[in-house]
Amino acid sequence: MNILEPMSAHDHEQVIAFQNRAVGLRGILAIHDTTCGPALGGVRIWRYASEADALTDALRLSRGMTYKAAISELPCGGGKTVILLRDDLQRAEAFEAFGQLVESLRGRYFTARDVGITDDGLQAIARTTKYVAKEPDPALGDVSEHTAIGVWHGLRACLEFAGIAGKGSRVRVAMQGVGSVGLHLARILKSEGMELVVADVNAARANQAAAELGGRMLPPDEILFADCDVLAPCALGGVFSLETIPRVQAGIICGCANNQLATPEAGDELARRGIVYAPDYLVNAGGLIRGAEYFLLGRADSLPSLAGIHNRMMRVLQLAQERRVSAARIADELAEARLKQAKTYRDLHWGGSPPAASRPKT
Ligand code: NAD
Numbered sequence: 001m002n003i004l005e006p007m008s009a010h011d012h013e014q015v016i017a018f019q020n021r022a023v024g025l026r027g028i029l030a031i032h033d034t035t036c037g038p039a040l041g042g043v044r045i046w047r048y049a050s051e052a053d054a055l056t057d058a059l060r061l062s063r064g065m066t067y068k069a070a071i072s073e074l075p076c077g078g079g080k081t082v083i084l085l086r087d088d089l090q091r092a093e094a095f096e097a098f099g100q101l102v103e104s105l106r107g108r109y110f111t112a113r114d115v116g117i118t119d120d121g122l123q124a125i126a127r128t129t130k131y132v133a134k135e136p137d138p139a140l141g142d143v144s145e146h147t148a149i150g151v152w153h154g155l156r157a158c159l160e161f162a163g164i165a166g167k168g169s170r171v172r173v174a175m176q177g178v179g180s181v182g183l184h185l186a187r188i189l190k191s192e193g194m195e196l197v198v199a200d201v202n203a204a205r206a207n208q209a210a211a212e213l214g215g216r217m218l219p220p221d222e223i224l225f226a227d228c229d230v231l232a233p234c235a236l237g238g239v240f241s242l243e244t245i246p247r248v249q250a251g252i253i254c255g256c257a258n259n260q261l262a263t264p265e266a267g268d269e270l271a272r273r274g275i276v277y278a279p280d281y282l283v284n285a286g287g288l289i290r291g292a293e294y295f296l297l298g299r300a301d302s303l304p305s306l307a308g309i310h311n312r313m314m315r316v317l318q319l320a321q322e323r324r325v326s327a328a329r330i331a332d333e334l335a336e337a338r339l340k341q342a343k344t345y346r347d348l349h350w351g352g353s354p355p356a357a358s359r360p361k362t
Contacts, residue, residue, distance in 0.1 A: 039079030150286025
């Protein structure tokens, strides 16, 4: 398996492969860029088909975190960890061992929850490192809820841009995935008077969400193509491709899932079809904003910052319309421009050396 080549393709700073045979732990920690500050990014547990797939996911997700931080103008960079789900994985012990690794980086990387990580997992990681968004933590708040609030601000901009605004306009939303973020988002949308149809491969979650929110349920393989105004992908990435897009009926796509576009061309195809697409890392930045403000800036409340997602989203949609390119490409351009500016500043003032690792403010 090649490691250095895929790392250099998108200029990743560091990749750490780690294992602890006694507790069945195997994983990859990728740090994409620390120009603007320490790398922030959660840890995901997933049953990967191969080590190469796990590496690809870690590289892609960590780069997405850098872009998310850059477009949100946060003083941090991007990282991500993937742990390979195996039958011999002893979760609590493995998380403690992973926490030791994070601690050894002394603030160069902060971790948090991602797919497959429960509160117990975060507590276990927090036994061996302070560089983790441990939940529940009343001072930090619910990171997934912050993400959902951020997506809502992004969706408000999409609805305004598309001319569908205001409470009670019976907007129909199809939700793919009602997990940690999806359920919070569904509750916000319901409170705004929207009609929901939900799907989740975890049938119990779909049932619970539908019962609580009075929504309909659809089979998971039909939700992307539901007859609706808004499609909210809140599960896993890669859902929009040149094969799936022609069957999408929604006029707006806005959800929390990372890496929703299978390829950059998928973003172009959405734009060509007139579908308003909210770039994933722009609208799902709420959790990162909360984490960065809590750990690095010591802020008690991030709700005002989350509202900024609305204006960023609107700016991206307007630029995309003016320049006749996809919203996804505009978001990439804005994020890359900020990163370039930060690198120039660093090179001028610090002779190119990376910034010192940060200590948590709390
Ligand atoms: P989660 O694991 O709590 O929820 C994901 C849900 O999607 C689960 O209920 C799962 O059963 C369901 N699911 C998986 N595949 C599905 C499919 N094909 N069809 C329907 N449902 C499916 O995860 P989460 O924390 O809510 O994160 C969801 C997405 O948002 C992920 O892509 C994650 O990387 C991204 N994200 C999360 C946060 C956060 O704060 N948690 C922040 C930014 C981005």
